[in-house]
Amino acid sequence: MAVSSSSSVQAARQVLADRLREICRDAGLEGKQLAAACGWHPSKVSRIATAKTSPSADDILAWCQACGAEEQAQDLIASLRAVEGMWIDWRRMEQTGLKHAQEGRLPLFKRTRWFRCYSSWLMPGLLQTYGYTEDVLRAVQRRRVAIDDVADAVAARMDRQRVLYEGQKKFAFLIEESVLHNALGNADMQVEQLEHLLTVGTLPNVSLGVIPARTGRTRMPVEGFWIFDKSQVNVELVSGYLTLVQPSEVGAYADTFAMLADLALYGDKARGLIASAMASLR
Template identity: 40%
Template sequence: MSTQAQEAREALGARLRGFRKDAGFMSGRALARALGWQESKVSRLENGKQNASEEDIRTWCAATGQEQHVEDLVAMVRHIDELWLEWRRQLQTGAEKRQSKALPVYAKTKVFRIWHPTLVWGTLQTPEYAAKTFEQVVAFYEIPNDTEAAVAKRLERQQYLYRGGRIFNVLLGEQALYTNFGGPEVMIGQLDRLLSAMRLPRLSLGLIPRSAVLSVWPGNSFSMFDDRLVLVETYSAEFSITQPREIELYAKAFASLKQSAVYGNSARDLIFTAMQHFERMPRD
């Protein structure tokens, strides 16, 4: 979880602890007994170790005589949820809705900083490559299969590569050229797309060779939108970072990674080598 989300949970827990003590429950055990909860739940909520549900907040405030604070605390819970969104919840109706949410963010952004160590960034994907990634998402999270609609929505982002004065700074690990989505034909098409994209005037595409010396560990992929938002993806969730001091860390990480990247002809050579690798692979 991001530092910002954890700090928000701890702040919420501190308020709940204050309510408990003000109500005369001198221990978490006493409140747990009154609520019919496990004592450990009270402790986890007060120490920011567990997400509180909106029902938890209403129950706690009713038991401690703090009903006037319910609306405020529910707003805090919802804010924490926005900072840390489980993929299963985001994707419960399929992948298209999540792809649609990205478009307003792209429309407002002037400078993009993108880092993907193991796959091609979504906005540079071909339809075939994108379809294979969504098919994996559908299978892994066991969500409704709306692959075609999700691909169409993802491809809408590409309009911003050609519109306005936006700047796209994209870093990919060399492994992204080899992570095989869909077999040789799909991968060759995707690599050819990267070669074409490199000619776009607003796009700076850097590749970090597998043997490059790094000054910072690769970490998770992340996307920076100006200096106001960073999105980080893990297997279980996506979290949003808006706190300036955390954003500064990601900007620093991006700058450090960029020092290890190659551009221009050196990057093209890496792509051509990857294409030759897939050209040698047997076709089904």
């Protein structure tokens, strides 16, 4: 499993390691004895017990069998799966194509009532036009995905945008002004995207803020992130997809969103920046 530096992931891995160490202690076994029973080198037991190495499901099963605690194995394996779900590298997430990755996030979007999104380099997915999405996902497919299911993936993302119009949901989007000038596709496609942004920004349940590119700002751009209610943050990094659920980390991103929101322009001023970007394209 790829290891993230996130404290949420590390804390979960440590809890799993602590439970395995307790099982070994309750069985009255030393690390060398456990290693011999499992047919491992003693250093492997040490690495797992100190959360330096993440065990596999087979490792957990062997550990529990050696300690006479087979009944705990499935619960621990379930905990392992939960830890693995916190950090997923792109190759693993997209190994069956981009459509599956798009569809897999839909349930989370459907059950969330308060979305907050900050983007420093691309138009947020819920605000993208078909053409913009196609260009984004085509670039992703060419860079790292062997399967070409871009058309299906675009359709899945377009379908996900229905959450903007369903139920009593609230959306707050923050984008850097540079996003308005992102050189994706041709000028006509970019103008279409900006016109769509103006339209979605008028929805009563949508707050759209544009952070102007100006000197003297007090907060630098950070990685793009989504906040789902008050329970989860997702961050798209170069190497993978990070899910944060630890309250302190969710709170840190919420505080960052609030500070960035103070820098943004809204209403007529935001629309003025968007109109200026459109004029430069024409």
